[in-house]
Amino acid sequence: MKVKSKSKIAVALVCAAALGMSVVGNASAAVIEALKITGDIPSDPGNAFWSNYGPTKGKHVTVTMDPQMITNPMWPNPSTKWVNVKAATNGKQIAVRLEWSDPTRNDIMVRSQQYKDQAALMFPVNQAGEEPPFTMGGDGERVNIWQWKATWNKEAAGAAGNAGMQDVEDQYTNMAMGSGSYYMFEPDGKLSGLDTAHESGTKEASRANRGAGDLSKRSTHVDFGMGKNEGVYNPGRATGNIMSDASMRVSAVEDLNAEGFSTLTTQAHQDVQGQGTWANNRWAVVFVRDLKTSDENDTQFTGTKAPMAIAIWNGQNKERNGQKAVTQWNELQY
Structure with missing residues (x-):
């Protein structure tokens, strides 16, 4: 497998230049060799595994991060300039650790x-032939993106029924939460609360009564209420959007696909x-996944190496979406 898809990278860079964009790119691809171990890989x-386990001690690859200057909104001065990368595999799983x-x-x-x-880490879904454009893939050239979110991390996504998910009242402690029907003109018996008895919802009750996360309630609660800004007042949760419906989250990492800019989609x-x-003023993040899965939208790690791109966002610098630090394709050897 080629480390660089030179023709596709060239097309992306030529298009950027034609649009008058400044282009900054990696001089060469980094090679990250996964340490082969036996036993479990710590997530x-x-x-201590990641710093003191035999050959991993002090071993990492420093990858230079570039500004995203291919598409609008461009981001000429991202906060993150480098990231240290380690990887490990036990023959069943692959893990990548980032630190910046x-x-x-x-x-x-x-x-x-x-x-x-x-x-985030990005891999081609199709591991045969040339890799897709590093610009989040292309039409018919799907990529698999693993995106870690600090917010989900703080909320302990995937644990304790996702009870740690924050909402408006967590930031505005004096926010009024109604003592019955939260909004005027709701149909009789169809409240934003937990039941039809005009009782206010609580976080404790919400954890036991999953609201929109429980499909059985969708036929009886017009608003799929949990007692916190739900239903038509939280259409994201009501329609099963993973950004709003914590019951869909299994960890602090979201598993996604894309086929080019503006196509990012969460996986079912x-x-x-x-x-x-x-x-110590640093983030360290570990991503872990089975080498093989049953999902055709996942990258399958069935060979010996795979292209891998990296992206990092600094919230303090108001970085989001395309406003980020990025790399082109690097090579993950496993």
Whole structure:
């Protein structure tokens, strides 16, 4: 497999130049060799395995991050300039650890003024032939993206019934939560609360009564209420949007696909685990997934190497969407 898809990279760069964009690219691809081990791979980035386990001690590859200057909104000065990368495999799973400098911890995003820290890995779904454009793939050239979110990490996504998911009242402690029907003119018996008895919903009751996350309630609650800004007042949750419906989250990492810019889509089946820690002005994040899955939209690690691109967002710098630090394709050897 080629490390670089030179023709497709050239097309992307030529198009950028034609649009008057400044282009910055990696001089060469980094090679990250996964350490082969036996036993479990720790998903905790702070586990001593990642710093003291034999050959891994002090071993990492430093990858230079570039500004995203291919499509609007371009981001000429991202905060993250480098990322340290390690990887390990036990023959059943593959794990990648990222570590980068970030003096601020941005893991709350409830108010519109807040932005979260994030990191992502990208792999081609089709491992045969040339890899797709590093610009999130292309039409018919699907990529698999694993995106870690600091907010989901703080909320302990995938644990305790996702009870840690933050909402508006968590940031605005004096927010009024109704004592019955939260809104005027709701149909009789169809409330934003947990039941039809005009009782206010609570976080504790919400954890036991999953609301929109429980399909059986969709036929009896017009608003799929849980007692917190639900139903037609939270259409994301009511329609099963993973960004709003915490019951869909299995970890702090979202498993996605794309075929070019503006096509990013969450997968129906979430297969990636991961978590992050922030200490000493640095984030460290570990992504873990089985080498093989049953999902045709997943990258299958069946060979010996795979192209891998990296992206990092700094919430303090208001980075989101295309406003990020990126790399072109690197090579993950496993």
